[in-house]
Amino acid sequence: MTKIDITLTVNGEEMTGRAEPRMLASDFLREVLGLTGTHVGCEQGVCGACTIRLNGATARSCLLFAGQLEGADVTTVEGLGSPRKMHRIQEAFRRHHALQCGFCTPGFLMTVAEILETEELRTDGDIRDALSGNLCRCTGYEHIVRAVRELVNERDGVTA
């Protein structure tokens, strides 16, 4: 199959990569652009490990083709923060031990970034529902919920 050039903005930087249009967007980010922070856990659209933000909204990059990224504005976990300067969401995850093996984590972080902007998340039940599209096999979710609760309280100016 012939390869095409795909130009997009990733984490604020314009990039061009060459790939077969049928390549999955997750593979394009990982293999072609070298952004291996986006993980692939199923390629079936179920686990959420591959979650990125596409033009602001979360999307499963394993369900997109690389060709669909042409001209898009993409944020991956690498765009959130760096080890020396972590994003507030990343700090909360660390503080609450909301990750163990870390494989599902990038997907959770991208989801949390979105739901903090779009959802009210009044109860822990709301948080659990909002996270139910991401699978984690290590943490049992408890610490993830606590981290998100802290972030929601901070957002809403509530002291726990």
Add this chain to the structure above:
Amino acid sequence: MTDTPRPDRAQTIRPKYIGKKVERFEDPRLLTGRGRYSADIKADRMVHLAFVRSDQAHARIVSVDTSDAAEAPGVIAVYTAADLPELPELSAPSAMKDYHATVCPALARDTVRHVGEAVAVVVAQDRYLAEDAAALVMVDLEPLGATADPVAALKPDAVPLHDNVPGNKVLERSFATGDAPGEIAKAAHTVSGRFRMRRKSPLAMETRSYVAQYDTGRDQLVLHTSSNIPGIVRDELARLLHLPGNRFQVVSPDVGGSFGGKGSVYPEEIIVVMLARELERPVKFVSDRLEDLTSTSQAFDEIIEATLAFDEDGIFIALDAEVIGDIGAYSIVPWTAALEPVQVVSFLPGPYRTPHYRGRVRGVCTPKPPTGPYRGVGRPMAVFAMERLVDLAAAKLGVEPDEIRRRNLVRPEEFPFRIGSGIRWDRSGFLECLENAVAAVDVASFRKRQTEARENGKWLGLGFGTYAELTGIGSRIAVAPGMPINTGTETAAVRVDSTGAVTATFATASHGQSLETTLAQIVAEELGVRPQDVTIKQGDTSLTPHGTGTYASRSAVIGGGAAIVSTRALLKKVQAAAGVLFDVEPDTVETGDGEIFVPGTNHHITFGDLARAVYSDMKALPLEARKPLEAQEAFDPWLGTTTAATHVAEVEIDAETLEIRITRFLVAEDCGRMINPLVVDGQVHGGVVQGIGAAILEELHYDETGQLLSATLADYLIPTAAEVPTLEVNHIETELPDNPGGFRGMGEGGTIGAPAAIANAISDAVAHLGIGVEELPMTPNKLFRLIAERQEKE
């Protein structure tokens, strides 16, 4: 080997790090996408593999035509077993009597024995091209018939799977103490059941991934693997491929969970290493989720028929059990097929006094992927069956479930206590955990709520799961019965380098267990530096002469023990050198927070100062005092450490839809001294939620021909955040166990107690209908059938 030093509680004023909620050192990289998992590895000229796998459960390979695939774009080579005359075979020998080890060639040679077994492999420039070509490989299979049901597979008319396994029976083992059948015959009361837990997948979120690189110039092979047992993989592949260990390195980089699924040696690991050497190019294989569900080792599928006898007061007298374990098509390497089913019989009597015990287990081959280690090994099934019997006994006598446990649990003064299978429990909080849980749930007020709810069409249920387990098992006991590999020893090397920095090296392999943090806490506290100043190295066979990895709740106890004995030996060297430097007795030298000093004097230097004096400065110390600041010691706990817990589940079942919701879950556990409470809680939570999955969701459905019907994550469901309640964990510290740190292992307990507690809670909720749970997972569908069957009988 070092004598077992006791936990040293009366230490100096030095800051304590063990027991602190230290934030993990692994997190900054894992949170920012800078982790390095095997699938992230890229190398120049790297080639990619796609396997062609059997779509039949049991068949003769008539032919494999690779000619079209070989011509496909980007294809470098295609191999079948016939193309690889030196293809090794995987087999796990056992010291057990009458054990029949199966043989599994790395690519199927003339017979396939499960759907998903690899028949051919395509090497191509990228994974897409490899998969395109794999679809062109023509495999002609002639069905040989299949007996997928384990009970049927033991019958005389079953289709035999291996020539050398008569009647499909891989192993048989019995334990007996006293006269259980005789006592049961004359007992006042008995309860019985036929219990089954269905086949599951460990389902780590990262699928199995391997990259082999061959440095031709130096004749060095490196395998990066998502394994949690790099040491065992190294030893086994070195043997099979005739590679000396100094030219063959196995590295487990960041690993995305295992739960047992990445804790065995796999054919694909052999193939990537063979092909890297053959092609002189880096070779990568990353399995997809379908492959993971059909070729990664699966979690136990067992049937227990058991009877418990007890007297008028509910005191247990005898337990009798027949166990059938479906081991799948091949015995798992290196653990053997005995790993899981034999432990069921070993652990079945549980934390109770049951004077008479008889248990027999048979392991049976069926044409399904091999079962392998799965978090909890043997104990989830044993505890499920036993705890159901305990509740059935309570119901028969009309006493509360907590009361019957109170009457039968081994009491503090009775330790050490040997159960009917020969396992020895050491002092652990059996009763203390139960009482803690009972106090937290308040059984009496629950009963009130239960009655009220029933009137409103909601069935509430409360269930206990009480268990004990052996963790951190030393070399006295094989973690898998009959397996000829020592997994009881761990070595640590701790050193201060010439810059004053501390590095500690282990043969463990973290795949989420936080060992980079917890082991650093231990070394830091023992040496007198800060945890963030200690670097932990592990998961790389070039670092240590021997080691196995991280599994079986061993790393805190054995790795932590090795950290303590090694760091104490290093501290002696630090004190000796500083003593010469200060001209004082070494004993008077103290350390803390990276400083070395003599209290009440102005002798005060940093580790960096001492390192310079020892290594770089030629004048500060006399030659004989300039010994490397390095110590290496091994630790072997010899026996295991007993961990105990009580789990309590509360469920709510909708009388109309039969939807089962878990509304409360509490764990009261004794894990000894905690190294990092955050990490302990995380391990408990994760285990419990896997146990919830086993109890109400997870089942690999196989049809009678051995076809998998749940081969995607949309069919094989694991718990999401929405199915899980808030998890409460209470830690109880009784007497500290007899190991250097006072640690007990706790990585697996969650999966052990939760299925039993939930099964009991569901049974309690539907008790008024005259039914109970004998099979897990219990789903609304199965519950509906149970109710319908019961109504038919009436």
